[in-house]
Amino acid sequence: MTISSNHLPSPVGSPERIKPNEIEQAIRVLVHGDRAAATRFLEYAKASNLALDQTWVLRNPSGEIGMTALAAPAVGRTAMIFASRPTDRAAAIKAGVLIDATATGCRSMGVDLAQALIDPVDSLEESMFVAGGFHRLAQLDYLERPVPRFGTIQTPALDANVEIRSWNQDDHAGLIDLLDRTYEDTLDCPGLAGLRQTQDILAGHLASGTVQPQWWHILYVDGKAEGALLFNRGNDGASIELVYLGLTAKIRGRGFGKTLLTFGLSLVDGDDARTVVLAVDRANLPAVRLYRRAGFRHSVRRTAVVRSLIEP
Numbered sequence: 451m452t453i454s455s456n457h458l459p460s461p462v463g464s465p466e467r468i469k470p471n472e473i474e475q476a477i478r479v480l481v482h483g484d485r486a487a488a489t490r491f492l493e494y495a496k497a498s499n500l501a502l503d504q505t506w507v508l509r510n511p512s513g514e515i516g517m518t519a520l521a522a523p524a525v526g527r528t529a530m531i532f533a534s535r536p537t538d539r540a541a542a543i544k545a546g547v548l549i550d551a552t553a554t555g556c557r558s559m560g561v562d563l564a565q566a567l568i569d570p571v572d573s574l575e576e577s578m579f580v581a582g583g584f585h586r587l588a589q590l591d592y593l594e595r596p597v598p599r600f601g602t603i604q605t606p607a608l609d610a611n612v613e614i615r616s617w618n619q620d621d622h623a624g625l626i627d628l629l630d631r632t633y634e635d636t637l638d639c640p641g642l643a644g645l646r647q648t649q650d651i652l653a654g655h656l657a658s659g660t661v662q663p664q665w666w667h668i669l670y671v672d673g674k675a676e677g678a679l680l681f682n683r684g685n686d687g688a689s690i691e692l693v694y695l696g697l698t699a700k701i702r703g704r705g706f707g708k709t710l711l712t713f714g715l716s717l718v719d720g721d722d723a724r725t726v727v728l729a730v731d732r733a734n735l736p737a738v739r740l741y742r743r744a745g746f747r748h749s750v751r752r753t754a755v756v757r758s759l760i761e762p
Contacts, residue, residue, distance in 0.1 A: 464508075464547075465506045465507070465508060465519075465547060465548045465550075465551035465552070466506065466507060466509070467503075467504075467505065467506055467555070468505045468506065468507050468515075468518075472507075472515065473492070473502060473505060474488060474492060475515055476505055476507050476515055476518045476520075477491055477492060477505075477518065477520075479507070479515045479516070479517065479518045479534055480518040480519075480520065480532060480533070480534055482534075482535075500522055501522075501523055501559070502520060503559070504520060504521035504523075504529070504552055504555045504556055504559065505518065505519075505520040505521075505552075506518070506519050506520070506548055506551050506552045506555065507519075507548070508544060508545075508547075508548050516534075517533070517534040517536075517541075517544065517545055517548055518533070518534050518548075519531060519532065519533035519534070519545070519548045519549050519551075519552040520532050520533075520552065521552050521553070521555065521556050521559075521561070521564065523556070523559050523561060524654065524657070525653050525654055525656070525657035526646070526650040526651060526652075526653045526654030526657065527560055527561055527562040527563065527646065527647075527650045528561060528562070528563045528564070528565060528646075528650075528654065529553075529556045529559070529561045529563075529564050529565070530564075530565055530566065530567075531549060531552060531553060531564050531565070531566045531579075531582075532566070533545055533548065533549050533552070533566075533578065533579075535572070535574065535575055535578075536574050536575070536577075536578050537574075538574070539574070539577065541578075542574050542577045542578040542581060543578075543581050545578035545581070545582070546577075546578050546579070546580070546581020546582040546583075547581070547582070548582070549578060549579060549581070549582030549583075549584070550581075550582045550583050552582075553582060553583065553584075553757055553759060554759075556759055557759050557761075561759055562645070562646060562647075562650065562758065562759055562760050563645055563646055563756060563757070563758060563759060564584070564756065564757045564759055565587075565754060565755065565756045565757075566579055566584065566754075566755050566756075567590070567752040567753070567754055568752065568753050568755060569752070569753070570589055570751050570752065570753045576753060576755065579755045580755075582757070583757050584755040584756060584757040585641075585755060585756065585757070586753060586754075586755055587639055587641045587642065587754040587755060587756045588639045588641065588731040588732070588733065588753075588754050589731070589732045589733070589751060589752070589753050589754070590729045590730065590731060590732065590751065590752050590753075590754050591729070591730055591731075591732045591738070591748055591749075591751050592727065592728070592729050592748075592749045592750045592751070592752070593727070593728050593729075593730060593741050593742075593746035593747060593748060593749060594689075594725045594726065594727045594728075594746060594747065594749050595725065595726050595744065595745040595746045595747060596724065596725060596726075596745075597690065597718055597719070597720075597721050597723050597724060597725060597726055598715050598716070598718065598719040598720070599719065599720060600719075600720070601719060601720075602719065603712060603715040603716040603719050604712075604716060605712075605713060605716045606708075606709050606712045606713055606716075608709070611671060611672050611673075612669070612670070612671055612706075612709075613669075613670040614667050614668070614669050614670070614679075614709075614710070614713055615667065615668055615670065616663070616664065616666065616667055616668075617663070617666040617667060617668050617678075619663055619666075622649070622652065624675065625652060625668075625678065626648045626649055626652055627675075628668065628675045628676075628677075628678055628698075629648050629651065629652065629678065629694075629696065630648050631676075631698045631699075632677070632678060632696030632697060632698055633648075633696070634698070634699050635699050636696070637731065637733065637734040637735070637736065637737070638696070638730070638731050638734045638737060639731045639754070641756075642756070645756065645758050645760075655680055655682075655693050655694060658682050658691065658693050659682035659683050659684045659685050659691050659693075660682060660683040660684075660685070661682055662681060662682060662683055664717070665680070665681035665682070665690075665714070665717055665718065666678075666679070666680050666681070667679045667680075667710070667713065667714070669697075669706060669709070669710055671700075671701055671706070676697060676698045676700060676701045676706070677695075677696065677697040677698065677701065677706055677707075677710055678694060678695070678696050679692075679694075679695050679710045679711070679713065679714045680692075680693040680694040680695070681693065681714055681717070681718065681726075683723065684723070684727065687723070688723055688724045688725065689723055689724065689725045689726070689727050690718050690721060690723045690725070690726045690727070691726075691727050691728065692711075692714070692726060692727070692728035695707065695710060695711060695714075695737075697710075702736075703736075707736070707737070707740050708740060708743075708744075711740060711741075711744055712744070715744065726746075727749070728741065728746065732751070
């Protein structure tokens with residue numbers, strides 16, 4: 451009997467896509483054998499319609515699942531990669547092969563950029579992603595502050611040539627043009643330049659948490675759009691996320707960042723949420739200083755690693 455090469459079993463130690471009846475076992479390996487954590491993850495995946503098509507495994511010589519990696523696709527042609535943590539350098543190299551297969555498989559889902567967030571002090575975890583074709587983008591600091599209460603944040607006074615207007619939800623092209631101009635010479639994850647289309651970035655912003663149109667604003671100076679401030683409500687309902695704050699190079703260093711942030715915080719004053727949260731490239735010192743002066747404090751730090759999946 452002749453067996454098609456498409457149906458030959460993968461040799462032991464080679465990445466293979468998980469069989470549907472083994473998904474729970476694969477997730478359990480991913481979360482270090484924690485059955486309760488695996489159950490919670492699968493329940494979340496089902497409730498959020500998270501596709502698990504790109505779940506890949508490495509089997510040990512006995513045929514059992516030894517390592518798992520999966521890709522969680524998101525709006526905006528991105529996917530977050532999760533993988534079993536290696537125990538040593540040799541395992542990190544093997545895990546890199548698994549991560550490479552998982553990321554490569556994302557191309558069939560229309561993903562342009564694979565990314566992961568890892569513990570900045572875990573060199574083994576970073577080395578396995580490097581082995582999988584990823585590179586370090588930035589170290590991100592996650593900051594938070596309490597939602598303002600009782601009018602403690604006053605709406606800033608604006609000069610006659612400065613105006614802050616609500617974003618026109620029909621003007622995607624205008625916002626895309628503005629975002630492009632705010633990315634020029636930016637200190638915020640500059641390594642992302644050219645890795646994604648701006649319309650995909652905007653789609654990601656629109657899909658982050660719950661969009662609150664009344665919290666999206668554009669800063670105009672002398673009648674021209676020069677800054678953007680985008681707040682969304684977090685999925686947990688208890689937080690408000692600063693999705694993006696950006697200024698064009700033309701007006702940086704003139705205090706407009708503080709103006710926009712203060713304006714935004716005044717908008718959410720008294721909201722039922724508990725905290726305002728954001729992520730910032732810790733190398734972007736002007737932004738870090740701005741947020742610290744506005745009462746944001748460090749929560750956690752993560753290293754962001756990325757891999758472009760766009761065919762050369």
